[in-house]
Amino acid sequence: xxxxxSLLGLAVAAAVAAILSDARxxxxxxxxxxEPMFDRQTVAKGAQLAAIGNCAAxxxxxxxxxxxxxxxxxxxxxxxxxxxxxPDVETGxxxxxxxxxxxxxxxxxxRAGRNLYPAFPYDHFTRVTDDDVNAIYAFVxxxxxxxxxVPPNRLxxxxxxxxxxxxxxxxxxxxxVYRPDPTHGAQWNRGAYLVDGLGHCGACHTPRNSLGxxxxxxxxxxxxxxxxxxxxxxxSSPTPLPWTAEQMFKxxxxxxxxxxxxxxxxxxxxxxxxxEVNEEDVRAIAAYLMWTMKQRHLRPASPAETLGxxxxxxxxxxxxxxxxxxxxxxxxxxxxSTHTVPLGLTTSLNAPDPRNAIHIVLEGIWxxxxxxxxxxxxxxxxxxxDQLATLLAYLRAHFTSQPxxxxxxxxxxxxxxxxxxQ
Ligand code: HEC
Ligand code: HEC
Ligand code: HEC
Numbered sequence: 001x002x003x004x005x006s007l008l009g010l011a012v013a014a015a016v017a018a019i020l021s022d023a024r025x026x027x028x029x030x031x032x033x034x035e036p037m038f039d040r041q042t043v044a045k046g047a048q049l050a051a052i053g054n055c056a057a058x059x060x061x062x063x064x065x066x067x068x069x070x071x072x073x074x075x076x077x078x079x080x081x082x083x084x085x086x087p088d089v090e091t092g093x094x095x096x097x098x099x100x101x102x103x104x105x106x107x108x109x110x111r112a113g114r115n116l117y118p119a120f121p122y123d124h125f126t127r128v129t130d131d132d133v134n135a136i137y138a139f140v141x142x143x144x145x146x147x148x149x150v151p152p153n154r155l156x157x158x159x160x161x162x163x164x165x166x167x168x169x170x171x172x173x174x175x176x177v178y179r180p181d182p183t184h185g186a187q188w189n190r191g192a193y194l195v196d197g198l199g200h201c202g203a204c205h206t207p208r209n210s211l212g213x214x215x216x217x218x219x220x221x222x223x224x225x226x227x228x229x230x231x232x233x234x235x236s237s238p239t240p241l242p243w244t245a246e247q248m249f250k251x252x253x254x255x256x257x258x259x260x261x262x263x264x265x266x267x268x269x270x271x272x273x274x275x276e277v278n279e280e281d282v283r284a285i286a287a288y289l290m291w292t293m294k295q296r297h298l299r300p301a302s303p304a305e306t307l308g309x310x311x312x313x314x315x316x317x318x319x320x321x322x323x324x325x326x327x328x329x330x331x332x333x334x335x336x337s338t339h340t341v342p343l344g345l346t347t348s349l350n351a352p353d354p355r356n357a358i359h360i361v362l363e364g365i366w367x368x369x370x371x372x373x374x375x376x377x378x379x380x381x382x383x384x385x386d387q388l389a390t391l392l393a394y395l396r397a398h399f400t401s402q403p404x405x406x407x408x409x410x411x412x413x414x415x416x417x418x419x420x421x422q
Contacts, residue, residue, distance in 0.1 A: 038138035046139025049132050051273040052281065053125070053198045055140070058082045068092075068146035073119045074226070076212055078155035080119040088145035101137045102130060107175065108165075115165035117153075118173075118212065127178040127197030172213035191288025194281060195220075204230035204266060220292055222352070225266040227418050229355050231347050237293050238350040240400065248286035253279075255373070261346040262374055265359055272368055316394020319387055323379065340374075344399040354392050354405045358415045361388065380419075385412055 050056065059082045061070045069084040087094040093101070093111070100111045108122035109115060116122065125133075158164055178197050180189045195201045204225040206214040215221070222232035232238065241259055243251075251257040255271035263271040274282050320328075328340050343349055348356040364378030383391065389408045396405050405411075 042138045046135035051276045057269045065146045068148040069150045077159035081150045086146045115162045121200040121203045124200035190284035228265040261341040319391045
């Protein structure tokens, strides 16, 4: 189905939805139920939950005031700006009752009853319990009010029409709070609740269809995020070494694990937020991911593969020796430096496409401002496009046992163009 015919289908479905539409979505919100007072414990719980939900990451512009919105989110239909969710009188959500807020999180509807775009991941937040949403409400409503008007969305017709989203919801939105699975224990259920609900991991890690909805049959099967590949977290995980729960816990909480490498790109703010969350919740997420990934037959990589066994010849090897080997252990005989992961173990080199490796080599790796952590220089401008392509082909062939990347040049072009537009 191409995009044009799917849009037409959507328009027809919208007409149907308009007739069948649930009155609840259009009903005016009840402003009388707002609770002005919040106890400290609830606010503290809300702070932890807001970190798991990455509310600040999306609702804060680079360099802007927290939760004041205005961050542009690029979707396949255009740019959507996150809203100001501070309790500001004119530009924020101070007038929102607890019920209004719950409706936004559970139904994807704003205070006036209009549909919200699923760039706000309410298809996941609908799984969050009322109690947890109310704690987040208490946290959000006790932030500093910020007067900030958000720019209007720039979306292509007909996706700029909010009523059409009723059709989208009818087709793809599975409303409802998480129901615990009695065949699993408490930790598994906590992990599933956080991954599928507030953590909205699938928003990046699940592939999407032509209308931007997640393919539920491929839950966590690998997806897209800001020009990066969000690694599969199901049985198709490309990791050459099986994860253990402890390694996963470290990766999620510290953004780094010495058998799997660094959380870079769009994963970096996620692990940064998880560093503020209580330990049991991160352990529950890690335990649940062990379950989602476990069915596959994992083939531990041999040392020759992970450290590079073949002789190093050719132009790629020369570039690597000159630019990378000082930190990434050049020859097959040397042990990798204690500060870098053997390149053959990293998911970026084992991934189905070279995008993440391209991003990392061009941009480097930087700690969050004010923190210490892994550092690697970016090579944008230092290496030509041809040199980069040669280097990437060499890395893939030399350090992994995966098939060659066939499309390095086109991915390089796309990534560079994307960066130019930003
Ligand atoms: C992936 C990015 C993203 C994340 C994460 C996110 N939001 Fe949003 N949110 C948005 C966008 C974009 C909109 C605007 C949608 C629209 O205009 O239809 C929005 C809208 C909202 C609205 C409706 C506000 C209004 O004025 O209509 C509320 C409330 C909200 N978000 C709360 C939250 C909370 C609480 C969290 C954390 C639990 C959160 N959001 C996490 C992107 C995000
Ligand atoms: C905003 C998009 C986004 C969200 C949300 C997100 N991730 Fe990621 N994640 C990524 C990207 C991109 C990568 C690849 C990063 C890299 O190669 O350094 C990644 C990598 C990972 C990896 C490493 C996998 C491997 O085998 O190397 C794990 C584990 C992971 N994410 C878990 C999670 C969990 C758990 C959540 C939800 C709590 C989550 N992610 C939410 C984008 C996201
Ligand atoms: C100054 C030291 C330094 C240099 C030079 C350097 N790197 Fe890195 N690199 C690091 C560190 C530190 C990390 C993060 C820790 C890790 O993941 O191993 C990293 C990570 C990586 C990763 C990602 C690993 C992951 O976790 O996904 C790749 C791929 C990579 N480097 C490739 C290169 C290439 C190719 C070059 C040469 C063009 C290079 N690096 C040069 C220090 C360096």
